[in-house]
Structures are given as C-alpha cells and as structure tokens.
Amino acid sequence: MISSIFERTNPINFIILCVFISLFLIGGFFLYLEVPFTLEVLIKLFQSLIIIITSLFLIDFINRKNFLTKSNSFTLFFFVLIFCLFTKIFNQTNLLISNVFILMSFRRLVSIRSNRDIEIKIFDASLWVFVATFFYSWSLLFILLVFAGIFLYKKNDYRNLLIPFVALSVVLVLAFTFYYLTNHLEKFYSLVYFAPEFTIEKYEDIRYIIPLLFICVMGIWSTIAFFLRKQSKSFVTRVPGILIFLMLILAILVAIISESANTSEVIFSIFPLSIIIAKNVENIKKLWIKEIFLWSFIILPFIILFL
Numbered sequence: 001m002i003s004s005i006f007e008r009t010n011p012i013n014f015i016i017l018c019v020f021i022s023l024f025l026i027g028g029f030f031l032y033l034e035v036p037f038t039l040e041v042l043i044k045l046f047q048s049l050i051i052i053i054t055s056l057f058l059i060d061f062i063n064r065k066n067f068l069t070k071s072n073s074f075t076l077f078f079f080v081l082i083f084c085l086f087t088k089i090f091n092q093t094n095l096l097i098s099n100v101f102i103l104m105s106f107r108r109l110v111s112i113r114s115n116r117d118i119e120i121k122i123f124d125a126s127l128w129v130f131v132a133t134f135f136y137s138w139s140l141l142f143i144l145l146v147f148a149g150i151f152l153y154k155k156n157d158y159r160n161l162l163i164p165f166v167a168l169s170v171v172l173v174l175a176f177t178f179y180y181l182t183n184h185l186e187k188f189y190s191l192v193y194f195a196p197e198f199t200i201e202k203y204e205d206i207r208y209i210i211p212l213l214f215i216c217v218m219g220i221w222s223t224i225a226f227f228l229r230k231q232s233k234s235f236v237t238r239v240p241g242i243l244i245f246l247m248l249i250l251a252i253l254v255a256i257i258s259e260s261a262n263t264s265e266v267i268f269s270i271f272p273l274s275i276i277i278a279k280n281v282e283n284i285k286k287l288w289i290k291e292i293f294l295w296s297f298i299i300l301p302f303i304i305l306f307l
Contacts, residue, residue: 002298003290006073007282013073014060017080018053025049027305028087044093051096052083058103059271066110066240074278077294082270084301085211089267094135099267101132102142106247106271109149110240118155119163122146126167134175138254142268148246152239207304212266214300218293219273222280248272 006013029045030037056076062068063075083089089096105128108121125146132139146164150156179188251269258265284290 001287001291002294003281003287006077006294009064009071009073014056014076017056017073017076021052021080021083022049024084024087024301024305025052025090028084028090044091047093048090048096051093051100052090055096055100055103056080058100058107059274062103062107062110063275065107068240068244068275069278070282072278072282074281075274078274078277078281078297079270081297081301082215082273085215085304086208086266087301087305092267095265095267098132098136098139099271101128101135102139102268103271104128105132105142105146106243109146110243112149112153112155113239119160122150122155122160122163123167125149126164127171130168130171138258138265139268141250141254142247145243145247145250149239149243152242211300211304214296215266215273218277218297222277225280225283226276244272244275248276 005016025045025048029041056079059079060076069075105125108125108128112118112121126143129139129143129146132142143164147161150160176185176188179185248269251266251272254268255265281290281293284293
C-alpha cells in the first residue's frame with residue numbers, strides 16, 4: 001500500500017522520491033520536451049536535478065520545524081508528483097532557482113514566532129525575495145508575504161516595517177556595483193521587467209489543461225475538506241497556516257498575470273498546494289479512498305508524459 005509507505009518519515013522515502021523525480025526528469029527532457037541529447041542538455045539536466053533536490057531538503061526542513069503537517073512524507077510526495085505534472089518546469093533553471101529563494105524566505109519568515117533575532121529574520125526573508133527577483137521578476141510579489149508575516153506575528157513596529165526597504169537597498173547597491181564594474185549597466189536597468197499578460201494559448205494544450213484541471217479539483221477539494229474539519233481550525237488560526245494560504249494566493253496571482261506561457265509559472269503554487277493536500281490526505285480515514293487519491297497522482301504524470 002502506497003499510503004503505508006509515506007505515512008512514515010523514513011529516509012528511504014526521500015530516496016524513493018529523489019530517484020522517481022530523477023528518472024522523470026530524464027524522461028521529461030527527452031520525451032516531453034524533445035531536446036537533443038547533447039553535453040549542454042546533460043549539464044542543464046543535472047543543474048535542474050540539484051536545484052529540485054535542494055528544494056526537497058528545504059521543504060522537509062520547513063515542514064518538520066514548523067509542524068505544518070503530521071510526521072509523514074506526504075508533503076514531499078505531493079511536491080514531487082505535482083512537479084512531474086508540469087514537465088516544462090524542469091527546463092526553466094531560473095524559475096527553479098527563484099523558487100528555492102522563495103522557500104528560503106518562507107523558512108525565515110515562519111521562524112519569527114520564536115521571538116529571537118526578529119530583525120535579522122525579517123531582513124533575511126526580504127533579502128531572499130529580492131534575490132529571487134533577479135531570476136524571475138514576478139517573484140517580487142512575495143514581498144507582500146513578508147509584510148503579512150510582520151503583521152500576523154504582531155511585530156509591526158515601524159522599525160520592522162522599514163527592514164524590507166533596507167534589504168532592497170542592500171541588494172540594489174550590490175547589484176549596481178557588480179554590473180558597473182563589469183560594464184553591464186544595461187542589464188541592471190532591465191533586471192525587473194513586468195509585462196502582465198493573460199495568454200489563452202496555453203489553455204489549448206491538452207498536456208497543460210488536464211494537469212491544471214486535476215490540480216484545481218484536488219486543491220479545491222482539499223481546501224474545502226480542510227476548513228470543514230474541526231481539528232484543522234487550530235492550523236488555520238496559526239500564523240504558518242495563514243501564511244501558507246497567502247502564499248498560494250500570491251502564487252496563483254503570479255501564474256495568472258505572468259507573461260510566461262509555458263506552464264512553468266505554476267511552480268510557486270506547488271509548495272503551498274502540497275501542504276494543503278497533504279493535510280487533507282492524512283485525515284482521510286478510509287484506506288481505499290486514500291489509496292485512489294495517491295495513485296491518481298502517481299499515474300497521471302506518466303499519462304501526460306506520453307500524450
């Protein structure tokens with residue numbers, strides 16, 4: 001039974017997921033993306049794999065330290081399988097790096113609740129968002145999550161509210177200095193580029209619309225079930241839980257208005273969705289429903305891969 005395997009947090013689960021996404025990454029590059037077998041492609045494939053595995057380590061750390069779910073591997077399971085539904089993400093190195101920095105920002109943000117080194121944590125959370133912006137401009141929207149965290153943790157002293165602007169100044173000064181010394185100032189002026197655009201063409205691709213509809217159905221079902229359960233109310237009222245939902249809302253906003261039209265823009269929604277769906281699955285009492293739920297996530301990526 002697949003549920004019995006991932007209901008525990010054994011290291012073997014992490015290894016299984018790493019092997020699965022490694023094999024799927026290779027299949028995604030050469031079957032779905034149909035890229036040529038060259039040394040350059042192999043290097044990019046290896047880079048993508050390292051970044052994704054780093055993301056897995058970060059998510060596991062965030063989950064365990066903040067008790068976002070129970071002691072299981074469902075969050076990692078859904079993160080990997082949702083990733084595999086949108087194979088074009090594998091080829092977007094900048095987006096993968098940007099997502100890692102957003103995860104690092106979230107990690108520092110939720111740790112404010114310890115009431116230690118609050119100013120440093122706010123600075124770090126802001127800094128990682130601005131660094132992520134260098135790789136994907138729309139990442140800048142997640143600075144709103146930092147301000148939300150400041151207010152939710154009731155640390156909205158005016159000095160704390162100024163910290164994100166200090167972090168922005170530091171990043172701008174360092175970036176300007178680097179590009180000035182390397183005679184590439186034109187790159188500095190074009191770093192943040194916003195072109196809001198709703199492209200309908202991507203919704204005509206069946207390999208995009210099927211996984212998108214699947215995730216929407218599963219996400220909406222999990223969210224409704226989540227709020228209806230009494231034991232979930234404590235999580236919703238906790239700041240990390242609220243931040244997860246705010247992060248999902250911002251990620252959906254980025255996916256809607258982003259000028260990207262290759263499905264990779266959904267990457268920022270994968271982490272919060274994984275948490276919400278994992279919270280739903282761990283509360284399903286009937287084993288056969290849980291098994292069908294999990295197996296649907298395993299089977300669909302292969303169907304999409306060979307469409």
